[in-house]
Amino acid sequence: MQYGIDIETYKRETKQKQRVNLGETPIVLIGMLLGGLLISRVILHLNTGDATGIAPFGLAYLLAVMEKRETKTSIIVAFGILLGYFSIANSISDGYANIIVITLLVAYGFIIDKTNKTLKQPYMYIIIAVSYFFYGYIVSGYDLGVNIVIAIISTLIVIPVNYVIGYGTKCIQELKTNYFFTPEEIISMGLLVCLIVAGIGDINIIGISVKEIFAYSIILFVAYIGGGTYGAAMGVAMGISVGMSYGGGVLDTIAFYGVAGLISGIFKDTGKIFSFLAYLIIFFAISLYSRNLDIESLMEVFLAGGLFFILPKSFSEFIKLEIGPDKKREKVNELELNELKIQFTDRAKDLEEVLLSVSKTLQNIGDNERLMYKNKSTALIETLADRVCIKCKDKDKCWGHEFNTTYKAFEKLIGSYENNTIIFPNGLEKICLHKFDLIKGTQRIVDNLNDKESVRGRLGEGRRLIASNVESISMSIGEMLNDFNRKIELCQDLERMVRRGFNKRNIAYKSIFCYRDTNGRVKIKVTLESCGGSNYCIKNILPIINNLMQEHMSVGGDGCKINPQNNECIVIFQETPKLQLVSYGAIAAKDGEDYTGDTYSFGKTKDGSYMTLISDGMGSGPEAGKESKATVELVERFIQAGFSKNTAINTINSIMSMKFEEDEKFSTLDLNIVDLYSGEATFVKIGAVASFIKRGKKIKPIISNMPPFGLVDSVEIEEVKSMVKNGDLIINLSDGVLDINKESLGRYNWLEEYLVNASKDPKQLAGDILDRAKELSGGRVKDDMTVVVSKIYSVY
Template sequence: MQYELNVNKYEEVKNLQKTKGKLNLKLPIVNLTLIFLIGILLGRVSLLLNQSDSKGIAPFGIAYLMAVSVRNSKQKDVSAGIGVLLGYLTVNSLLSDGNMYLISIGVLTLSYLIIPASKKIRKEILGFVLILSTFFIYGMMVNKYEVGVNITLCLIETVMIMPIYYVIKYAVDSIEEFDYKYLFSTEQLVSIGILFCLIVSGIGNVTIMDYSLKNIFALLLVLCVAYLGGAAYGAMIGVSMGVILGVASNDMMWSIGFFSVGGLIVGIFKDTGKIFSILAGIIIYFALGLYSNVLSFKFGVEVLASCALFLCIPRAAFKSIEVEINPDRKREFIDEGKLNSIREEFTFKLRELTTVLGTVSNCLGAATENEKLLMKGKGSALVENLADRCCSKCENRPACWDREFAQTYNSFQALIQSYEENTICMPADLEKKCVQSFTLLRNVENIVDNNTVNETIKERLAEGRKLLSYHIDSISNTLDDLLNDFKKQVIVNTDLEKRVRLALNKKSVNYNDIFCYTDINGKIKIKISMDDYKGDEHLNKKVIPLLNSLTRKKLCVCEEESRLNSENDEYIISIQEEATFYMVSYNSMVPKNGENQIGDSYTFGNTKDGCYMTILSDGMGFGPEAGQESKATVDLVERFIEAGFDENITVNTVNSIMGMRFAEDEKYATLDLNKVDLYSGEAVFVKIGAAPTFIKRGNEIKIINSKNLPFGLVDEVDVEVIKEELQAGDIIVSVSDGILDIDKSNIEEKTWVEDYLSNANSDPRELSERILSKAKELSGGTVKDDMTVVVSKVYLAS
């Protein structure tokens, strides 16, 4: 089974792709060379059927040639055939019927070149028939076997080739699918491992200074697979290598034990790193050699040489292989691929939406009519309308409109124009011959006045259409900016997920599923779904301390994101890093005298991204209508910020929406936004036409101010984002204009609020109430404008 992945996010995968590009195994010359070299090595692999006979059989080369031939490439057939032929020639003296294998390879290669692939006769069936025939003829003519004996031996050797052929074919098929976007099944990895073991076995008895290259590279392969894939893959490749080398050397039990135990131990210690894994492998190998009485200087040199080569392999090479055979790494890529697919789907939908909005904006804003032709058409319509009213039943109509059409038409135009210029004057021509001059003048007044009203309405509609076009275009551009932020990705943390599962299982905590990831802000988040939810007390006493020790961070339950899935009654608990700070806010407000409802609106509270946000808006005027405008502003800003929009996108989008809302009545609303990161203490202030904000730290007061105009007054807002670093104990005071504008006598830059805060206490509730009381006192007990105070204090989390 293959799972398609998208793993462009990881920088290491990009490096793998660069490495892959340097040596493209799918290039024809590289591919043919590898086929040729593998053919030589597999042709050299032989099996000893009994310990008394020094000569064996070699079915692997024939099986390999058949596995390559099914791809219907004559170049590959020739390359594999020549390679296997050379391999058989190098070990011909070690085979019981070496010439028989040479003849079989020649017959198969020639048949594959001459006979094209047929739908009825598959190449593999043809291959087995040719092998059986070749073995039978060779046995009859060269070995002089009896017919019965010869048939039996031929069938046995042909049947032995069949499973080997299917294993090698499966491995070759899997290698050709080698790609970072696919996941190999266990069967594919086992078959590939067997193929590599056979290739290493093909080195044979080649030595350097009496040290076996086959043993060195066999151990090196086991170490690499064990380190990359873990204990299971290490034991698997060790057993495969032990069986293959043991059959060739008549010492299978020692070979299986040596390679499999070594692979198992190195796989167990793989998480400790290359050096400690190798040290563990060396210790177990020397222990096996000591207890098996095979420990010698030659044995030690071969083991140490394999370990030295393993340490010399660069990390990039390990990465390129690990991404294929390590199940944890591949599962991580699968999860990331799923997230990418969902992200791309949403991005595609939003791109389509922005395209639609852009098209609507263009349609609304485009002028489809030629202004000159439009004016000419309107003039003709006025003349025709006036003539229909006054001349349709006149007895002089034939004389005026039939014989003197041009002169009469121009006279009507002149009459209409004179009225439009407020200097109505009957043309001399009409005054002489028109018998209904009074009716004509009265209808001119009526027609022109009606036309003026209609044109005014059309102009207002055109202005509204252009304004709507502009705002829709602004929203479209805002969505484009959002897509760039939407591409920020979370990182799935499979290693943490595995450790959390293991820890919860040890503590007998029942759960359905666990999902661990790092969000775009670099914070760890853990989602645990369970049926039997025992409340926050159980989590805080049993689960949270366990997770704290695993992550070495202080975690807490996120109440905002934890929820009950109504479809299956499953409770999903969201756990995240505990913030460094927390904030508490209080507000005090009073409406203008004579009003029951205040025109200011506010909100404050935690956001999903680990921040604390305060929003205050002052609507134009006072009363319910101003309250509706300010509440709409607060609601929109809050929803956009919670949805993940940044301050610039939020402000301009809300400005476009409120601009359309305020265009008719020329209203406006202010915005006073501050957002504090509870992990770092960084505060962001955005002020759109709002009163200054005050930050109190001890007896020091800092003023945050901006000169932006309120919503609804400009087409696009140049957002000024002011950043400050807050500390525990700092107090943020946000006020509406009604608080500051009462002290008219203060002509200095310093406001009364600043003076008052420098000596005020630090309790947020009491401070908000006292500021409002002081404002009433300064206004002489008369509240001339809506007054609102929001006081927020930063505390250090325990």
């Protein structure tokens, strides 16, 4: 590291909440312009005196937009509002006063932006009041007192409207974020949409109101997405907005739209068609009671229904996610879970990089050691001269005047002994007084050096082997990370359904968690008080879950897990597998041995599969048994922990190859995993002999030619897949069963023929195969024999 160099301070990168950046995209700007155009056209009819109505909504919308201090956006919105006010200038009193107010407000905002000062809302209200006052006094000719009252009333009405609209626009900025909207915020956004619809006005096409079509479709859509509560709220908001624009009948429109939204929302779970039918029926009922039912009104409802049906599903899902707290919580939980995965993955990747660095360092150390012996001959000559010549009276002559000759002679002498022959140089023969000591010294130092180099060579080979295996383990960590990052899907809808089912039947519980595992299978985790072993979960809870799921469910894993500290019981319910396996094993140790070198195991895994393993330790006896037992235990632990077969096998291969004995032993693995849901059987053979699937009288051999553990640095797994069904038998065995004599090595014809008419009972068949192998080998067991037979049964 170099000192004195300026290094930029490390800054942690933090993810900011995603926001909708208004004022950047053309589509958003166009939408805001149209919004300003339509909102400004909404008229609040007063029917008092000379005032036929006022339109404060455009001003309030402009004030809300200006608070964001984006001049470009404010100007575009103001242009849309001006167009709206021009269109209704003759329909409201002092209509052109609003145009003057808009112009002054935009000018004020522009000046504040250029001077970098703070935009103060009270000043904008003063601009509105003063503008109305001078317009009424100069243009309309109102009396002073009347003019002051009108200016104050017009300004005061803008204040609450600005609050509501500003509240709604701020909430719109939180769309597509992890923000959870309150019902009030959702209603404020809905009211903003209602004002836009009301601003359409009296636009008719062959007598059909465009405003009514959009009003009906929006209420229907919100009711279908959010249910009766949001449907009724949207109906009331739409009734207020549209009723005001009619100039009368506000209560009628509130009741009509509100009830229609409530009823259609109640039927949202029945689907779009029934939700629309419910809306249509309530429309008929209320229209017959309080309105005139005509063909135009019917056309408006049916056209609204058409819009409702053609809305894209993606848009529906987006709105459902935003207004549904449960859906959004599910999405946020998934994002948070992914963030945790990323943090864990980054740390594990750091470990992977560290292991790779360790591997490279070990390899480099070996290279550096070779450099130490680059000048070996020089060191040997100096050592030999120090031992023999130091006491010689002629040393000054030999190593002084005749240095080059003496040096080359010593080099030749040492080189000859390294080649297993002693050749005493002629130059030394004539002048050396200690010939015998020189030869003995040469032998001694060369032998010592060879011994040291042999030890260093073995150490270097060990370092290279460790480096290779550390690198393999680091690669296995990368594969583990891929396994870890497999997606788990949360099931919030199912969780709510289960909660309702438990509450309805008075099932006391503490927590419920529903999800789909990496295989796409539903699992329901329930935490409740311990029942003390009375099988409460099977007797009371399982029938409820089966009824709710309409599927075969069962208690998964090892059943209930009880925490003795708080007396809580955790039970996981999962889809019941379609198949189950029953296995039996038969073993025989090699003649003369008390222990077998083979190890086998079988049983269910946590992911709903059935695993069978046989490992044959090379050789026989307890040492081979240790090798095979370690292999089986490691594979079981990796698979049960949820790691893939590739990760498990390559990691175990790296571990098993880290041996330094001269008589190294290796182990084989015969692994087969049956998916109990689909019936797919996967066979992986690492140096193992053939397996067989027996279906009636048909015998299917399963073979692979992969080497045993530890012979190669990395294992390229060859999987053999086959479908199994009810009644099939799977036969796994070690090589001692097939290799009954020298002629049968690697062959399995005799067993294939024997299985055709063999027993279908797995326990009996395992013993029969072992007895037949002993019989064919002359009653002797020449190698450890292991047979595991599994039979498949259909559950449903």
